[in-house]
Amino acid sequence: MTSTLEKKEIDKITVIAPDPSWESEVRxxxxxxxxxxxxxxxxxxxxxxxxxxxxxxxxxxxxLKHGMNSAGYNDQAFWAVYIADVVAFIGVSYGGAVVSAILRLSGQSWRAPLTRLSEGMALVTVLIGGAFIFPHLGRPERFLNIVAYPNFSSPLVWDFIAIATYTLATAIFFYLPLIPDMAVAKNLVDTGGKRARLFSILSLNWMGTKRQRVLLHRVLTIISLIIIPLAVSVHSVLSWAFALTSRPGWMESVFPPYFVIAALYSGTALVIVTIYAFRKGYKLERFITDRHFVRLGYMMAALGLVYAYLTVADMLTEGYTGITTGWIQQTITGKYAIPFWFYVIAGEIVPIALVVMKKTRNATGMTVAGVLVVISLWVKRIVIILPAATQPLISGQWGSYHFTWVSITVTLAGVAAIPLLLMILFRFIPLMSIDEMEDAGPLGSIEQISKETLKAAREESIPEPSKEESK
Amino acid sequence: MKKLLAILLIVALSIMGSSFAQAAPVGSLSVTQGSGDSLNLSGSCGASNCTSATFYAKSNQFAGSNFMQIGQAQVDSVGKAQISYTPTWTGNTPFKVNFLGAGGSLIATQTLTFDVVKDPSGFPQSAIQFQRPLDSTGAIFVKILLTIVALVWLTLLGSFFLVVIRVPKLSKQASEEK
Structure with missing residues (x-):
């Protein structure tokens, strides 16, 4: 028999918003x-x-018509802006997904208004980041070779596998929490219209029963648990595309955590920027408050400090030996000094100062910090890539990469595609998770579903599906 | 008739214009073998208002049938600029130099073809052979990784289809119970 306490806990699974006005406001x-x-x-x-x-x-x-040189590439700068774009865009995606997954797993009720936007951002940016592989390839038709003739010795094959797996997980992670909202949305739009039909299909006839909720909660927990190591693996494998080459500046054992933290750092920053833009655009100040920005700001600052630590660790370890330090000299005092110090100031000192200072610890301050982090982390990727890529291994002459209108325009297109796709996506998808918001209530007091509750629900309250049902 | 005369006038002016353009100073370019595998590219502007020189090589590796930028240098007081460059291929290679004035305007250009005979060999074959994990214990590692990937895909798709299949059934069941 289920105890009274357990029964109460089960009831919490289907918490109905205590305040009807809150429910209507959220919707x-x-x-x-x-x-x-x-x-x-x-x-x-x-x-x-x-x-x-x-x-x-x-x-x-x-x-495609004029060759990679039109984008500034040459035989001595063979990897440059496009691979920086791939790393940067997939990185921010990782941040969005992991922020949402960690908050979901740790049962942070304040996440409720943020999850939809951060998961949407994660989905959009991984698609754009993945698409940047094509301009990076130069001969995009050769992409098929990675499927037809995979060389498992190459980290690039594993990059493809990891990114494809992560994209699938992100898409599922975006869709599943959407199911209850689609059931609500279909009743709020024109009955019989195209959107109502679309919402009806996507809602899977959701009725919000206890068994449906437990099922969805359980599956979302599994996906949240998978998506975190998956995202770690994606960025680790991306870093190994650099670190497994014998280039000074890339062949660094610190690269996997270095890339993972950079992804989380820039991803949290873009989550802040995204929610600020949508909050302002759709006047969501009642639900997304300064408190949300400050909490995300704390996360961002903590990640920023870890990233600064890894940057120092990377440079100090190799710089101290003095064997292959050309890239460090180029980075700190040479050709790439301006972008590097731009990262130090705009990507570390100023954002952390904005979080630390009480006066700027608000939505605007955190968003300014977020914008600075996103831009400077892209610049940092360029600083990681170019000095090592142009470092001479044979000739003794440094190569040079020059930005051209082609590479700048293609990169800007990727940047513009993020808000564009998000704006279009959220014309069809609710901006916030209605279901989670209603469960959380006005004070954000969502209860965590304990192991005991799930066990009780599985063993007693929820019978196993019958054979006919299974069929 | 007037139209025809106007067209002829435009054509004549275009030809004159192009011939004036050709009359602009023509820079010089020389390519010599440098130390090791490197080449020395040296150019002279032939005009007093040149400020920088951009050097190019034609290689189908990165630029198709176009010239690929290989370096830039400032023009010295006697109008000369030079760079050192190590190509990563051999054979007859067209090189080009563009002399630019203040604001990036093209002042002079010159091309020549040079037979590149030395080509850096890169990594020794033994090093490449060594980096093949599939020939050794790496093969097991690859199989383990592929199994993990397959399990992740199965879990993701399984979870997704579990929801897609079960949710409508549970709704139907709840409706019937009512």
């Missing part, structure tokens, strides 16, 4: 992007962003 706010017609500013923003994306596609076509 109205979350559905704002779907129900209201887009305004003039939305159309202007979408048009401008689309133009940048189209220009980027045009620049890529030009590059």
């Amino acid at each position: 109205e706010a979350a559905m704002r992007s779907i129900v209201t017609k887009p305004g003039k500013n939305w159309w202007i923003a979408v048009s401008l962003l689309s133009l940048v994306v189209v220009a980027g596609v045009g620049a890529w076509i030009y590059q």
Whole structure:
């Protein structure tokens, strides 16, 4: 028999919002992007962003016609801006997914208004980051060779496997929590309309029964548990694409955690920027408060300190030996000194100061810090890649990479594609997780489902499916 | 008739324009074998207003049939600029230099073809052979990794389809119970 206490806990699985006005407020706010017609500013923003994306596609076509040199590449700078884009975009995706997964697993109720936006951001950026592999390849049709003739000795094959697996996990992680919201959304849009039909299909006829909730909770816990090591593996494998070469500056054992922390750092920063933009655009201040930004800001600052530590560890270890220090000299005082010190100031000192100072510890301060981190971490990737890539191993002459309008336009297209895809995505998807918000209540007092509750639900309250049902 | 005359005038002016352009100073370029595998590329501008020189080589490795930038140098007081460059291929290679003025305007250009005979050999074959884990214990490692990947995919897709299949059934069951 289930004890009274356990029964109460089971009831918490289907917490109905205690305050009906809260429920209606949440639904109205979350559905704002779907129900209201887009305004003039939305159309202007979408048009401008689309133009940048189209220009980027045009620049890529030009590059296909004229060769990689049109993007600044040459035989002495064979890896440059596009691989930095791949690392940076997939990195921010990782941050979005892991932030959401960690908060979900640790039962942080304050996550409720943030998860949808961070999971959406994770999905969009991994798709864009993955797409940057094609301009990086130069001959995109050769991409098929990685599938047809995989060389398992190459980290690039494992990169492909890891990114594909992570993309699948991110897509599932985005869709599953959406199911209860789709059931709500289908009743809030025009009945019989296209969107109602779409929402109806995506909702899987969700009714919000206890058994459905336990099932969804259990599956989401599994996916959350998988997505964290998966994201770690993606960025570790990405780092091994560098670290397994015999290039000074890349062949570093610290690279996997270095890349993972950079991804988390920049990802948390982009989560802050994303939620700030949507909060402002759809007036969600009632739900996404300064408290959310400050908590994310603390996470970001902690990750920033770890990243600074790893940067010093990387340079000190190799620099102290004095054997292959050309890239360090180039980075600190040479050709790449300006971007490196830009990272130190704009990517570490200023953001951490903004978090530490009470005066700036608010939504605007954290967003400024987030923007600085996102930009400077992209610059940092360039600083990691170029000195080592252009370092001479045979000739003694440093190579040089020069930015061209092609590489700049293609990169800007990727940057523009993030807000563009998010704006379009959230025309069809609620901005916040209605189900989680309603469970959390106005004070964010969502209860964690204990192991005992799940056990009780599995053993007694929820019978195993019958044979007919299984069929 | 007037239209025809106008067209002829435009054509004549274009030809004159292009011939004036050709009359611009023509820089010089020389390529010599340097120490080791490197080449010395040296150019002279032939005009007093050159500030920098950009050197190019034609290689189908990175630029298709186009010139690939291989280096830049400042023009000295006597109008000369030079760089050292080590190509990663052999054979007849066209090189080009563009002399630029203030603001990046093209002042002079010159091309020549040089037969590259020395090619850095890169890593020894033994090192490449050594980096093949599939020939040794790495083969087991690869199989383990592929098994883990397969398990992750199975878990992800299994979880997804479990929800997709079970949720509608549970709804149906709940409706029937009511």
